[in-house]
Structure formats: C-alpha cells, structure tokens
Amino acid sequence: MDKDVIVIALGGNAILTEDPSAQGQQKTLAKSVKYLVDLIQQGYRLVITHGNGPQIGNLLLQHIASDSKTNPAFPLDSLVAMTEGCIGYWIQNLLQNEIHQHNLNTNVVSLITQVVVDEKDSAFKNPTKPIGPFIMEKQAKEKMKNSTDIYKEDAGRGWRKVVSSPKAIRIKEIYSIKALLNQDQVVIAVGGGGIPVVEDKQSNFYGVEAVIDKDQASEKLAEQLKAKKFIILTEVDYVYLNFNQPNQRKLEQITTEQAKQFIDEGQFAAGSMLPKIEAAIEFVENNPEGEAAITSLENLGKLLNKQAGTIIKKNKNFIS
Ligand SMILES: Nc1ncnc2c1ncn2[C@@H]1O[C@H](COP(=O)(O)OP(=O)(O)O)[C@@H](O)[C@H]1O
Numbered sequence: 001m002d003k004d005v006i007v008i009a010l011g012g013n014a015i016l017t018e019d020p021s022a023q024g025q026q027k028t029l030a031k032s033v034k035y036l037v038d039l040i041q042q043g044y045r046l047v048i049t050h051g052n053g054p055q056i057g058n059l060l061l062q063h064i065a066s067d068s069k070t071n072p073a074f075p076l077d078s079l080v081a082m083t084e085g086c087i088g089y090w091i092q093n094l095l096q097n098e099i100h101q102h103n104l105n106t107n108v109v110s111l112i113t114q115v116v117v118d119e120k121d122s123a124f125k126n127p128t129k130p131i132g133p134f135i136m137e138k139q140a141k142e143k144m145k146n147s148t149d150i151y152k153e154d155a156g157r158g159w160r161k162v163v164s165s166p167k168a169i170r171i172k173e174i175y176s177i178k179a180l181l182n183q184d185q186v187v188i189a190v191g192g193g194g195i196p197v198v199e200d201k202q203s204n205f206y207g208v209e210a211v212i213d214k215d216q217a218s219e220k221l222a223e224q225l226k227a228k229k230f231i232i233l234t235e236v237d238y239v240y241l242n243f244n245q246p247n248q249r250k251l252e253q254i255t256t257e258q259a260k261q262f263i264d265e266g267q268f269a270a271g272s273m274l275p276k277i278e279a280a281i282e283f284v285e286n287n288p289e290g291e292a293a294i295t296s297l298e299n300l301g302k303l304l305n306k307q308a309g310t311i312i313k314k315n316k317n318f319i320s
C-alpha cells in the first residue's frame with residue numbers, strides 16, 4: 001500500500017456519554033469526525049473501528065425485556081452485528097457529510113466484519129468483558145443471586161455485567177478492507193470488536209456468544225494493515241499513573257518497556273485501560289516504526305499536533 005494507513009479506534013463509553021439516545025450518541029461522534037477529515041486531507045488512508053460495550057448491553061436489556069415467544073432475545077453474535085450496523089451507520093453518515101462539506105472526493109463505507117476466535121479460548125469459561133450500564137454494587141449482587149449473570153466492578157465507575165471475550169485471531173474480511181483502502185475509501189470495520197466466529201473442520205464459520213475487546217481486535221487489524229499510527233480514543237485525555245488518586249500523574253510519552261513496568265505495578269484497570277495499553281504495546285512491538293496513542297474523542301485534533309494524549313513508542317530514541 002503506497003499511502004500510510006491510520007487505524008482509529010473509538011471507545012463505546014466515549015460514544016455513549018450522558019445522553020444514551022441515538023441523537024445524543026450521534027452528537028458526541030459529530031465532535032470528532034471533523035478531525036478525521038483533516039487526516040484524509042493530509043493524505044492518510046483511514047480505517048475507523050469502534051467499541052460497543054455500553055450499546056450492546058443496552059440492546060441486550062431491550063431484547064430480554066420483550067416477549068420471549070413472539071419477540072425472542074437474539075444471541076450475542078447477532079447483537080454485535082446490530083451494533084456494528086448502527087454505530088457504523090452513525091459514523092458513516094456523519095463523516096460522509098463532513099467530507100462533502102470539504103468538497104473531497106472520498107467515500108465512507110462501513111463493513112460488517114467477522115473476527116475469528118478459538119472455540120477453546122479459556123475466556124468462554126471466564127467472562128471479563130464489561131457491557132451495558134453501570135449499576136450499584138448492591139443491585140449487581142442481587143442480580144447475581146437471582147440469575148446466572150456475572151457482574152464485576154469497572155474502574156471505580158460502578159458494577160457492570162460481564163460476558164466472555166475471546167482473543168481476536170484474525171480479521172476474516174481483511175482482503176475486502178485492503179481492497180477498499182486501495183481505492184481511497186474510508187473504511188469503518190471491526191465494530192464492537194467484530195462478530196466473533198469460529199471455523200469448523202470444513203472451513204465454515206459460525207457465530208459464538210461473546211463480545212471481543214475492540215482494542216485487541218483493532219490492534220490485529222492495524223498490524224495486518226501495517227498501519228503507521230494506531231490511535232485509541234476513549235473518555236480520558238491521557239493515560240494516568242495513580243488514576244483517580246490525589247497523586248494522579250498524566251503520561252505524555254512512554255516506551256513499551258515503561259508501559260510493561262506500569263502494568264506490573266497494577267496501574268491500569270482490567271477491562272478498561274489495561275486492554276488499551278496491551279493493544280498499544282502489541283502494535284508497537286510488531287511495528288517498531290509505528291506509534292500508538294491514547295486520548296479522548298475531543299482531543300484528537302490536539303493529539304495530532306502533539307498537544308495532548310499519551311503516545312507509546314518502541315524505544316526512547318523515537319521520543320523527542
Ligand atoms: N490508569 C488509567 N488512566 C486513565 N484511565 C483509566 C486508567 N485506569 C482505568 N481507566 C479508565 O478506563 C476508561 C477507558 O476504558 P473504557 O471506558 O472501557 O473505554 P472505551 O472508551 O473503549 O469504552 C477511562 O475512562 C477510565 O475511567
């Protein structure tokens with residue numbers, strides 16, 4: 001591929017902020033699409049991925065609330081597909097309008113993406129992926145007593161339902177994504193971590209009940225595309241040491257070695273910041289010339305001007 005590729009991952013919690021309505025989530029997304037146009041104008045090929053943790057949890061609640069005979073709840077693979085379609089449409093629509101405003105000749109396409117996982121992945125027996133709304137500890141423990149659902153505390157923000165989250169092995173539609181990029185189209189892919197599928201002995205694929213971590217799946221995509229930059233956009237402007245404590249300190253530029261040391265110190269919460277840091281390390285270690293970055297949706301513009309965000313690179317020589 002002749003032009004440099006940038007993979008930008010938008011977090012589900014960063015899309016669903018105070019207003020959970022469709023309009024509220026579209027309004028949040030609208031704030032970041034203008035910066036995406038800047039990247040297109042700078043000549044980059046753009047791939048956008050997105051999370052779906054809060055959205056799929058809310059959708060599941062709607063499905064469970066309906067009549068099980070006349071309107072039965074769908075399994076998680078189908079719900080991931082629904083969130084991929086919906087959030088993909090929001091981004092596609094907003095970004096295409098913004099591109100039109102700038103008189104650029106680029107199309108945006110959202111691709112329903114399947115991601116291959118291992119059916120023997122131990123994650124199927126140990127759910128860790130938080131989805132849906134944050135609830136109080138007492139309410140979560142009550143729900144666990146009365147059902148087979150599992151709830152866990154999520155980064156000091158409350159308790160959330162957790163589901164299985166097997167590791168992404170490969171992106172099934174990778175050749176279609178490359179073909180679209182080669183035509184200078186902006187591609188939205190691997191939404192919600194992609195639809196989890198397993199391959200049988202006859203090379204058929206079928207969906208399984210899980211939600212893949214979108215940071216880990218996006219890293220696989222960035223790696224397969226040999227991307228120049230892998231940018232993770234979430235709710236916080238920086239990755240912090242001693243997060244939410246009086247001695248909190250922002251991290252501006254770190255090496256993968258420093259990042260690993262901070263992981264060992266337990267600086268990053270499982271299910272939230274930890275998978276982002278692990279994905280950033282994995283990407284940079286497999287693409288030593290590339291860089292990973294983490295910041296908020298609102299700060300994408302500042303990140304690109306090196307005025308905000310945490311940047312993770314392979315070694316100190318790269319850090320200026
Ligand atoms: N060390 C840390 N630095 C910054 N944020 C952290 C840290 N540890 C945990 N977090 C939490 O991780 C959140 C990002 O994870 P999450 O909400 O799961 O992301 P997403 O935007 O992909 O849905 C932040 O909003 C913050 O609350």
Ligand SMILES: NC(=O)OP(=O)(O)O
Pocket residue numbers: 010011012013050051052053054192193211212213214215
């Ligand atoms: N699928 C996924 O990882 O979504 P979030 O980024 O919203 O947690």
